[in-house]
Amino acid sequence: MAVSFWNNLLQITKNRVLQQRGVSLYNYTHSYEEHVIKKKLKQFAGGSINLSKDGSGIGVLTLNNPRLMNAFTGTMMLELQEKVTELENWKEGKGLIIHGAENTFCSGSDLNIVKAVSLQDGVNMCVFIQNTLTRLMRLPLISVALVQGKAVGGGAELTTACDFRLMTPGSEIRFVHKLMGLVPGWGGATRLVQLIGSRNALKLLSGALKVDPERAVRLGLAEEILPSSDETGSLEEACTWLNQYTEGPADVIQAIKKVVIAGRELHLEAALREEKDIFGTVWGGPANVQALAQRAKHK
Numbered sequence: 001m002a003v004s005f006w007n008n009l010l011q012i013t014k015n016r017v018l019q020q021r022g023v024s025l026y027n028y029t030h031s032y033e034e035h036v037i038k039k040k041l042k043q044f045a046g047g048s049i050n051l052s053k054d055g056s057g058i059g060v061l062t063l064n065n066p067r068l069m070n071a072f073t074g075t076m077m078l079e080l081q082e083k084v085t086e087l088e089n090w091k092e093g094k095g096l097i098i099h100g101a102e103n104t105f106c107s108g109s110d111l112n113i114v115k116a117v118s119l120q121d122g123v124n125m126c127v128f129i130q131n132t133l134t135r136l137m138r139l140p141l142i143s144v145a146l147v148q149g150k151a152v153g154g155g156a157e158l159t160t161a162c163d164f165r166l167m168t169p170g171s172e173i174r175f176v177h178k179l180m181g182l183v184p185g186w187g188g189a190t191r192l193v194q195l196i197g198s199r200n201a202l203k204l205l206s207g208a209l210k211v212d213p214e215r216a217v218r219l220g221l222a223e224e225i226l227p228s229s230d231e232t233g234s235l236e237e238a239c240t241w242l243n244q245y246t247e248g249p250a251d252v253i254q255a256i257k258k259v260v261i262a263g264r265e266l267h268l269e270a271a272l273r274e275e276k277d278i279f280g281t282v283w284g285g286p287a288n289v290q291a292l293a294q295r296a297k298h299k
């Protein structure tokens with residue numbers, strides 16, 4: 001009896017956490033105060049995160065610091081959080097492509113920060129970006145990491161926060177953490193295990209292996225190898241690939257992503273309840289009414 005009470009409470013809490021946007025796993029009891037680390041991150045300026053949103057509900061997020069292979073400066077970490085908040089509130093949004101400027105994806109944290117910050121600040125920075133990537137992963141949009149060039153360290157971790165990875169010929173994903181005397185902290189190890197299983201994840205992390213597109217597809221880490229390797233061509237191809245999943249009204253696409261998140265993150269009973277609630281948001285909605293009126297057949 002007592003056990004089932006606590007299990008239920010745990011499920012309800014998990015459910016709430018899933019539903020509340022922007023809620024952190026960590027708080028002051030973990031010595032984590034967001035405003036403190038935000039102040040610190042402001043000191044490491046450079047680069048930018050750009051977001052463009054088109055009329056068809058596809059957003060393109062560009063990591064823009066090509067001088068450092070699109071490494072994340074402190075201000076880029078702050079901007080990423082702002083863009084994720086904007087995307088969480090994008091009612092017309094259906095899909096998102098994340099890519100790097102000038103034909104390479106991202107080389108992780110700017111090593112100038114890694115060298116300069118204390119252990120406590122390093123851990124708080126890790127919490128800050130882990131929270132942002134968890135919110136990115138839970139966006140009600142279908143997300144794709146378009147990997148051109150190199151996705152290294154934190155850049156490799158970022159790819160795992162997207163629903164899908166598309167790679168261009170000659171690109172690579174590499175978890176170099178071991179070579180830095182580190183382990184992933186942006187949530188990348190947890191997500192990698194979920195994506196490719198613990199044995200494969202262990203190999204990639206402990207070998208700091210270069211994962212080329214063919215290997216990534218074999219492992220189930222990437223969906224496809226795009227034909228183009230240039231920036232404009234591959235972005236167009238990624239958009240075309242994504243369009244096959246984002247056709248339809250935004251509320252329905254967002255509801256689909258939400259039921260999948262619930263199925264992935266919650267225990268069975270909570271996931272089923274969540275699925276029922278999400279179902280209730282589309283039943284009798286405009287797309288449903290229209291389909292019924294058209295007596296749609298799905299041959």
Ligand SMILES: CC[C@@H](C(=O)O)C(=O)SCCNC(=O)CCNC(=O)[C@H](O)C(C)(C)COP(=O)(O)OP(=O)(O)OC[C@H]1O[C@@H](n2cnc3c(N)ncnc32)[C@H](O)[C@@H]1OP(=O)(O)O
Pocket residue numbers: 067068069071072107108109110111112114150152153154155176177180182183184185186
């Ligand atoms: C692992 C933990 C994780 C975290 O928790 O924070 C991190 O992400 S730590 C950072 C992990 N990343 C790295 O260690 C990358 C180190 N860089 C490289 O391995 C290579 O630069 C590259 C990314 C494989 C690209 O190689 P290449 O194509 O040959 O280009 P260059 O080496 O000439 O790079 C151009 C220029 O960019 C600088 N650079 C690249 N990455 C970073 C970075 N993460 N931080 C700072 N600067 C970076 C590189 O040093 C070159 O500058 P110059 O030497 O001045 O030309």
